[in-house]
Amino acid sequence: MTALTRILAQRIAAAGPLSIADYMAECLLHPDHGYYTTREPFGTTGDFTTAPEISQMFGELLGLCLAQAWLDQQAPTPFALAELGPGRGTLMADILRATRGIPGFRDALQLHLVEASGTLRARQKATLAGHHVIWHDEVTTLPDLPLFLIANEFFDALPIRQFLRQGSGWAERQVGWREGRLAFGLAQPAPQPALDHRLADTAEGDMVEHCPGAAPIVTQIAARIARRGGAAIVVDYGDWRSSGDSLQALRRHQRDDPLAHPGEADITAHVDFEALALAAAPSCRVSAMVAQGALLERLGISARTRTLAAGLRGAALQSHLAAHRRLTHPEEMGNLFKAIALGPKGSPLPPGFTE
DSSP: OOHHHHHHHHHHHHHOOEEHHHHHHHHHHOTTTOHHHHOOOBSTTSSBOOHHHHOHHHHHHHHHHHHHHHHHTTOOSSEEEEEESOTTSHHHHHHHHHTTTSTTHHHHEEEEEEOOOHHHHHHHHHHTTTSOEEEESSGGGSOSSOEEEEEESOGGGSOOEEEEEETTEEEEEEEEEETTEEEEEEOOOBOOGGGGGGGGSOOTTOEEEEOTTHHHHHHHHHHHHHHHOEEEEEEEEEESSOOSOOOEEEETTEEEOTTTSTTTSEEEOOEEHHHHHHHHTTTSEEOOOEEHHHHHHHTTHHHHHHHHHTTOOHHHHHHHHHHHHHHHOTTTHHHHEEEEEEEOTTSOOOTTOOO
16 A cells, blocks of 8 residues: 555545546645656656657657747747656757757747656756756746747646446546545536537447546647747647546556556546647647657658668667657557647648648
8 A cells, every 4th residue: 555545545534535637636746645746757767658768759850840830930039949748858858959950949949848746847957957947837827928839748647537428417437445445436427518519429338538627728828829829739649539448557667557556656548639629729720630650750750760770780770760660650659649739820830730
């Protein structure tokens, strides 16, 4: 039993079962025992490896994509280059390195990172040493400037609520305490206005997930881009519409029971890209969703792979080729991860994206 398990058991005993959203929030961000507040989860010594840690090519190509969007909008100066959930800072370091040869880009940018974890902020500071970085707890404090933003594996960590269709209502899935352990249960069915549109495409017993925190963030980003210009790229694992139970936990690079080790495992859920697009559409131009592998191929990852491979031999070459496959192959990250882009109405979408 983890330290956080005991705290959650006491909370449930005092106030009743937790929503999945409350459970995720405690597991990830509890001030003393939360997963992101107590450790560095990335890389071979952590619990999972993100695309920027697999290969520099991921950040290079997306950085150049954002830089081209900046050029397409007449290179506004100054502008905010921002990342949501920057991890160890690897992606932003690759973006900054890839764009240093673009005239005016580095001089015009102000670097902003949205990061809630003090532990990860310290690592980002070390990774980005030599760059002036401004950190934010949330997107609402980003500056009122043209905004060029990237979010890789950010939305999957936002807490979700889960609902089971029962008649014309929805029974919310909860976390309670039973027989000495955390256990899933269901609340009584009730109407959920936010899910009224899902009554048409679901049947009795179907599960739907709703991320209450995602739409306000996307709405805020889209409004800023509409007002001042810019672009946003979101890459995450998920699909166009929520369907079924996608709650999962990773611990030591292995799947784990989401209730087994609260505070010691990463807990995520698939991103509903349709919900993100609907939140942005009133303000911004929104691209079609594209698989990560297809996007990276459009941006030239195969050519970049060959260029870098020319200087490699042996194990280093094999590792490099394996990284290309892992990022792009349909049976690895290529189809599991998706992307969308936002831009001002009337301006071109970033390269690699179509409507």
